[in-house]
Amino acid sequence: MPTADEFWSAAGEVVSERGHLVIGFSEGSEQPELGSMLNNVLGLKPEQPITVVGLTDWKDWKEQVEAFYLVRPAWGLGHAGDPNATYYRIRFYAKGTPFLPRAAARIIDFVLLSYLVSFSAWLFGFLLATAAGGAPPRWVLLRMSYHRPLLTLAIALGFFAYQTICTIVHGSTLGKLLISLRVLQDDGSPCRPWSAVIRELGYFVDVIFFGLIGYVAMQRNPQHKRLGDTWAHTVVATYTKGPQERKRSASRFVLGLMLGIMAHLAVLLLAFLTMIVIKPDTQRTVLGPERSNFDTEVHLARSGTKTKSGIAVSIWAPLPGDTDVPLGRSKVVAALATGTGTKENTVKWSISGFGCSGTSCGEIIKDSYHAPAIMPSSPFVTLTTVSTADPSAEASVTLHTIDSNPSH
Numbered sequence: 001m002p003t004a005d006e007f008w009s010a011a012g013e014v015v016s017e018r019g020h021l022v023i024g025f026s027e028g029s030e031q032p033e034l035g036s037m038l039n040n041v042l043g044l045k046p047e048q049p050i051t052v053v054g055l056t057d058w059k060d061w062k063e064q065v066e067a068f069y070l071v072r073p074a075w076g077l078g079h080a081g082d083p084n085a086t087y088y089r090i091r092f093y094a095k096g097t098p099f100l101p102r103a104a105a106r107i108i109d110f111v112l113l114s115y116l117v118s119f120s121a122w123l124f125g126f127l128l129a130t131a132a133g134g135a136p137p138r139w140v141l142l143r144m145s146y147h148r149p150l151l152t153l154a155i156a157l158g159f160f161a162y163q164t165i166c167t168i169v170h171g172s173t174l175g176k177l178l179i180s181l182r183v184l185q186d187d188g189s190p191c192r193p194w195s196a197v198i199r200e201l202g203y204f205v206d207v208i209f210f211g212l213i214g215y216v217a218m219q220r221n222p223q224h225k226r227l228g229d230t231w232a233h234t235v236v237a238t239y240t241k242g243p244q245e246r247k248r249s250a251s252r253f254v255l256g257l258m259l260g261i262m263a264h265l266a267v268l269l270l271a272f273l274t275m276i277v278i279k280p281d282t283q284r285t286v287l288g289p290e291r292s293n294f295d296t297e298v299h300l301a302r303s304g305t306k307t308k309s310g311i312a313v314s315i316w317a318p319l320p321g322d323t324d325v326p327l328g329r330s331k332v333v334a335a336l337a338t339g340t341g342t343k344e345n346t347v348k349w350s351i352s353g354f355g356c357s358g359t360s361c362g363e364i365i366k367d368s369y370h371a372p373a374i375m376p377s378s379p380f381v382t383l384t385t386v387s388t389a390d391p392s393a394e395a396s397v398t399l400h401t402i403d404s405n406p407s408h
Contacts, residue, residue, distance in 0.1 A: 014071060
């Protein structure tokens with residue numbers, strides 16, 4: 001005879017497969033009322049009361065006996081039951097999973113999706129370079145850098161799509177499957193599509209303050225539900241993998257995982273495409289020939305304060321940590337004038353440094369800063385750009401000139 005914990009663990013697996021449990025009462029015995037609560041089954045007390053939800057028949061009982069045998073074959077076949085008995089369906093509330101295992105499952109999924117973000121960025125860059133016949137055009141990199149908040153939104157939406165699709169199709173993401181977790185409805189039945197959507201939307205509330213909201217909610221709930229689970233009437237249950245693995249086939253899990261990954265990649269690639277299609281609310285004011293050997297990434301280095309005229313100037317320059325410019329070499333810089341409307345959208349550049357002036361500090365040629373051939377008194381030079389339409393609109397960035405061959 002199994003212990004109470006062993007029985008209710010197996011019962012949870014049966015419910016996840018069949019959606020309910022069946023109990024029988026012989027003729028002449030006291031019958032339970034529909035809607036009543038039971039505090040034991042076969043003399044085994046559940047962690048929470050169970051509810052009698054409806055009548056069923058002997059056939060349903062026999063199917064349940066077979067289901068128990070499949071998940072616990074070592075127990076042998078149970079009692080075949082009495083065809084003259086009265087059988088009831090009971091609602092069994094699955095045991096919830098605490099915070100740490102669920103957090104570990106999310107971390108595994110996060111690592112997986114992080115690799116997908118990197119892969120999608122590489123794939124998009126490869127396709128873009130192939131279409132361009134070489135390296136991606138410089139204006140594409142400028143636009144993608146300008147629209148980076150859109151990529152952050154896409155990553156969140158992709159994560160939402162992955163979690164929701166995996167939960168709908170199988171009940172487990174890769175992280176949950178590795179830790180033997182599965183999302184179920186409160187009654188133990190498979191998670192329904194709308195519930196999967198609601199619980200995942202609730203996740204964005206639960207992660208506020210680094211997950212503190214969800215953690216507190218789980219600590220206060222006997223089934224360890226976060227807010228998303230409470231709103232969706234779901235529970236994350238632990239299950240043991242039986243040899244038959246009837247709990248939604250492995251092929252269904254693979255289908256859900258593949259669909260989730262594909263949805264995540266589709267959202268990211270769509271975001272990348274949108275980033276280069278949408279023009280920023282700016283005018284690119286420093287243009288130059290597109291070189292196929294361009295390999296310098298740029299970012300918004302300094303954005304000036306918007307003036308009374310509504311005009312602001314921003315400088316796009318090398319990524320932080322890559323501001324060194326060898327003597328006689330160049331770095332890509334570009335200026336963007338925002339809010340110029342129909343006004344003149346050009347800018348004027350100036351270069352200054354301690355102990356140098358004019359070309360001894362370097363030059364701006366087309367869309368690049370060219371360092372001088374001789375080291376200035378101070379290796380740091382400041383590039384300043386001013387709007388032609390409004391001289392009060394300006395921005396600046398500092399670069400570092402270095403001697404790449406100090407022996408000379």
